Amino acid sequence: METTDKTDERRWSELMASAQSGNQQDYRQLLQELGNAIAAYLRARFGNFNALEDCVQESLIAIHDARHTYEPARLFRPWLFAIVRHKTIDFFRRKQAYDTMLNQHRHPAASHNNTQPGADTDISSAQLLALLPVQHREALLLTKLQGFSISEAASQLNISESAMKVRIHRALQKARKLLEAEFL
Amino acid sequence: MMSSRDELIARLSDNLQPALPGMSITLKSIIWWLLSWVYVVTMTLVMGPLRPGVLIQLATSPQFLIESLIGLLLSLSLTVAAWQTATPGALSRRWAYLSLTLAVLWLSNYLVGFIQPALEPSMSGKREHCYFETLLYTLPPSLVACTIVARKLLPLKSLRTGLLIGLAAGTMPALFMQFACMYEIRHILERHLLPGVLTALIPMLVLPLLLIFLKRKPNP
Numbered sequence: 001m002e003t004t005d006k007t008d009e010r011r012w013s014e015l016m017a018s019a020q021s022g023n024q025q026d027y028r029q030l031l032q033e034l035g036n037a038i039a040a041y042l043r044a045r046f047g048n049f050n051a052l053e054d055c056v057q058e059s060l061i062a063i064h065d066a067r068h069t070y071e072p073a074r075l076f077r078p079w080l081f082a083i084v085r086h087k088t089i090d091f092f093r094r095k096q097a098y099d100t101m102l103n104q105h106r107h108p109a110a111s112h113n114n115t116q117p118g119a120d121t122d123i124s125s126a127q128l129l130a131l132l133p134v135q136h137r138e139a140l141l142l143t144k145l146q147g148f149s150i151s152e153a154a155s156q157l158n159i160s161e162s163a164m165k166v167r168i169h170r171a172l173q174k175a176r177k178l179l180e181a182e183f184l
Numbered sequence: 185m186m187s188s189r190d191e192l193i194a195r196l197s198d199n200l201q202p203a204l205p206g207m208s209i210t211l212k213s214i215i216w217w218l219l220s221w222v223y224v225v226t227m228t229l230v231m232g233p234l235r236p237g238v239l240i241q242l243a244t245s246p247q248f249l250i251e252s253l254i255g256l257l258l259s260l261s262l263t264v265a266a267w268q269t270a271t272p273g274a275l276s277r278r279w280a281y282l283s284l285t286l287a288v289l290w291l292s293n294y295l296v297g298f299i300q301p302a303l304e305p306s307m308s309g310k311r312e313h314c315y316f317e318t319l320l321y322t323l324p325p326s327l328v329a330c331t332i333v334a335r336k337l338l339p340l341k342s343l344r345t346g347l348l349i350g351l352a353a354g355t356m357p358a359l360f361m362q363f364a365c366m367y368e369i370r371h372i373l374e375r376h377l378l379p380g381v382l383t384a385l386i387p388m389l390v391l392p393l394l395l396i397f398l399k400r401k402p403n404p
Binding site for chain 2: 065
């Protein structure tokens, strides 16, 4: 596993250096490999949640925008996963607001069919969720990964919406710290 | 049929423009540090002379020399740390601890100084407006750094980066006032170090606002 990481590290660094010079083919290959790596990274930590693909694509866009900040003399993985961690937590933070806004503008029926809460969410392999305290895990799982609204999640757990918001906030803070601790 | 991710990758890599990183982030930070020192020293000397006998004091008081060297190293380590936080994954935990250790050491010097000061407390060289001078000399370098960081780099934790930029910029005039103004521990803490630290709050607020402003601007 460590050898694979080192091989990836070197190859990704070389591909990025080539992409920084304008090589489209190398860049396409790099983004393909990074897309798969990011998906695997997120799946291992949060399970197979609904919006995983959105999260991967947001990370790829952020990597594209930030590609000039990578220095080939430095390690690639810390640079990559600092961006992925940031985009993931940022994505979870914005998701609730985005879903609420989207549902207000959609036909209720269409909205219901499109984002059925709880659908396709498998967290059996979610290492990071397993490290969170139960209350934080439930909050993150229901609202950010399974797509329930804050009020729906709060009523499921028999707590107030304010308490739910506090739990989500703390869960995200804890999740960010755990993700950062992996790479520092 | 292409998946949405494949489509995105094709779009991102189509007509790819070169995006070379330029000089290393550490080199950029050291250049900013040197230019900031030039600005701080020049402005301080324009506003008034150094304290009489300060060079002799440096040569004859090892405690004063060590105190000053630690301050100098602290300003450098904070500068490098600030610029590294503006680049994803660049700041190592070791460097962060080094900066923290130097900060604790530097402040400890002054706390020890209450019992055993490096120099005999004196009003010699007193500047009337050293507090405002420190504030004034901190701002331009920190605002320049904020602008460069916001335009060219990617500070994922903008509050932290802004704070570190402010502290790095604030340490320089705070330290140089030890040579230009009177030496008395309470005066140093209240009139030299405090404004240096307080000014750090400004880039901490300015940098996130700059990032929001620049993000809203349409791409050329």
